[in-house]
Amino acid sequence: MIHNTNTKTKLFNSNDLKKLYQQYDGPVWVYNASVIINRIKKLKKFDIIRFAQKSCSNIHILKLMRNYGVKVDAVSLGEIERAILAGFKTGIGNNEIIFTADILNTETLSKILALNITVNIGSIDMLKQLGDRSPKHKIWLRINPGFGYGHSKKTNTGGPNSKHGIWYSDIPKALSYIYRYNLNLIGLHMHIGSGIHFKQLSKVCSAMTKQIETYKIDVKVISAGGGITIPYHHNDTIININDYFYLWNETRTHISKYLGHKVTLEIEPGRFLVAESGILIAQIRAVKNTGNRHFILIDAGYNDLMRPVMYGSYHHISIIPGDNRNITTEPLRDTIVGGPLCESGDIFTQNKTGNVLTRKLPSSAKVGDYLVFHDTGAYGASMSSNYNTRPLLPEVLFENGEIRQIRRKQKLSDLFMLEITE
Numbered sequence: 001m002i003h004n005t006n007t008k009t010k011l012f013n014s015n016d017l018k019k020l021y022q023q024y025d026g027p028v029w030v031y032n033a034s035v036i037i038n039r040i041k042k043l044k045k046f047d048i049i050r051f052a053q054k055s056c057s058n059i060h061i062l063k064l065m066r067n068y069g070v071k072v073d074a075v076s077l078g079e080i081e082r083a084i085l086a087g088f089k090t091g092i093g094n095n096e097i098i099f100t101a102d103i104l105n106t107e108t109l110s111k112i113l114a115l116n117i118t119v120n121i122g123s124i125d126m127l128k129q130l131g132d133r134s135p136k137h138k139i140w141l142r143i144n145p146g147f148g149y150g151h152s153k154k155t156n157t158g159g160p161n162s163k164h165g166i167w168y169s170d171i172p173k174a175l176s177y178i179y180r181y182n183l184n185l186i187g188l189h190m191h192i193g194s195g196i197h198f199k200q201l202s203k204v205c206s207a208m209t210k211q212i213e214t215y216k217i218d219v220k221v222i223s224a225g226g227g228i229t230i231p232y233h234h235n236d237t238i239i240n241i242n243d244y245f246y247l248w249n250e251t252r253t254h255i256s257k258y259l260g261h262k263v264t265l266e267i268e269p270g271r272f273l274v275a276e277s278g279i280l281i282a283q284i285r286a287v288k289n290t291g292n293r294h295f296i297l298i299d300a301g302y303n304d305l306m307r308p309v310m311y312g313s314y315h316h317i318s319i320i321p322g323d324n325r326n327i328t329t330e331p332l333r334d335t336i337v338g339g340p341l342c343e344s345g346d347i348f349t350q351n352k353t354g355n356v357l358t359r360k361l362p363s364s365a366k367v368g369d370y371l372v373f374h375d376t377g378a379y380g381a382s383m384s385s386n387y388n389t390r391p392l393l394p395e396v397l398f399e400n401g402e403i404r405q406i407r408r409k410q411k412l413s414d415l416f417m418l419e420i421t422e
């Protein structure tokens with residue numbers, strides 16, 4: 001998302017954001033539904049858009065997706081249950097939910113069998129465990145094509161260092177188990193990582209064709225996976241979705257001709273659909289200098305927004321003055337932004353190796369001003385934790401001109417209840 005200035009937020013009105021913070025008496029995740037709807041429309045040429053809900057799993061966001069014809073990917077029992085609560089259907093002949101994983105635990109397996117959910121298989125052991133309990137079960141194979149990329153090593157899901165998927169040369173072994181257990185192979189899936197650019201993503205097209213032709217795999221569906229990056233910085237390049245679709249459509253046409261029947265083309269994005277729809281608003285609670293370093297400390301921590309700490313990820317930052325003063329023309333100052341956690345690494349301005357970076361922010365930024373992190377709609381709230389016994393933040397959705405709460409603020413008593421046994 002392109003951001004105007006250091007003081008304004010493009011998505012939301014600054015006054016509304018301040019009011020939201022005041023209403024909740026603390027930081028809030030805010031989403032704009034129109035951005036999500038716009039991104040869904042951009043992908044409409046694909047036969048099926050399957051939302052990787054781990055990126056933003058709020059039930060109301062899932063409902064919004066479903067209303068626009070989007071299907072869903074689930075990676076845990078919890079995500080299956082969330083999808084069902086959001087209205088996604090299961091059962092024979094229904095593909096609204098696909099379960100993607102590299103392992104199956106017994107609880108999840110039982111649910112999958114009870115609801116007849118198609119499984120996107122990421123290991124040979126999964127084939128054995130599913131086949132033992134449910135011959136003829138519908139499956140996809142998730143293939144690791146031997147290469148992968150990511151905005152960080154930690155989001156690369158292909159190549160020899162990735163635990164995800166079935167290694168491409170193990171396909172014959174997988175096919176022999178499928179045959180032995182009489183499983184029903186309907187799809188082939190490749191997701192090589194998250195936060196990737198066009199050139200790298202497009203390599204998957206030829207890998208998909210190659211594996212299908214080399215091993216003569218007959219499938220009805222191919223999935224391009226997710227991974228599409230978004231512009232976190234002002235001048236980041238934006239992926240041309242029409243060009244991307246064109247490549248995949250060519251691939252699908254070629255595979256369809258080879259197999260002699262229709263092949264459905266799926267895409268499985270998380271970040272692309274939701275990242276730019278969301279912001280996190282917090283407040284500056286302390287300002288301090290250490291030698292020549294200048295810090296501002298806010299009331300949201302990495303337990304809330306983990307991406308900068310986990311990957312050195314950049315989120316654009318704006319300041320909204322708490323007292324309505326004009327800061328648009330004032331000089332900027334090199335600033336380190338930290339959170340409240342009792343953890344030295346609780347710094348939002350750092351690189352991949354954990355070195356502290358500075359951000360140019362208005363020099364008068366002070367206690368009582370608000371700080372907005374942009375593009376936090378993906379892997380923001382969904383990656384939060386309760387570290388330092390900090391409750392999860394509320395989430396609100398801006399839709400049809402109205403702001404509505406879609407998750408209440410977690411209470412401390414919600415947390416303690418789990419541990420109090422009598």
Ligand SMILES: Cc1ncc(COP(=O)(O)O)c(C=O)c1O
Binds near residue numbers: 191195225226
């Ligand atoms: C299997 C699978 N599908 C889809 C995604 C979504 O990725 P992204 O949010 O980058 O589109 C992921 C995350 O990397 C994934 O592991």
Ligand SMILES: N[C@@H](CCCC[NH3+])C(=O)O
Binds near residue numbers: 054194195307378379
């Ligand atoms: N959590 C990562 C993306 C990984 C997606 C899961 N396979 C991020 O914030 O960028």
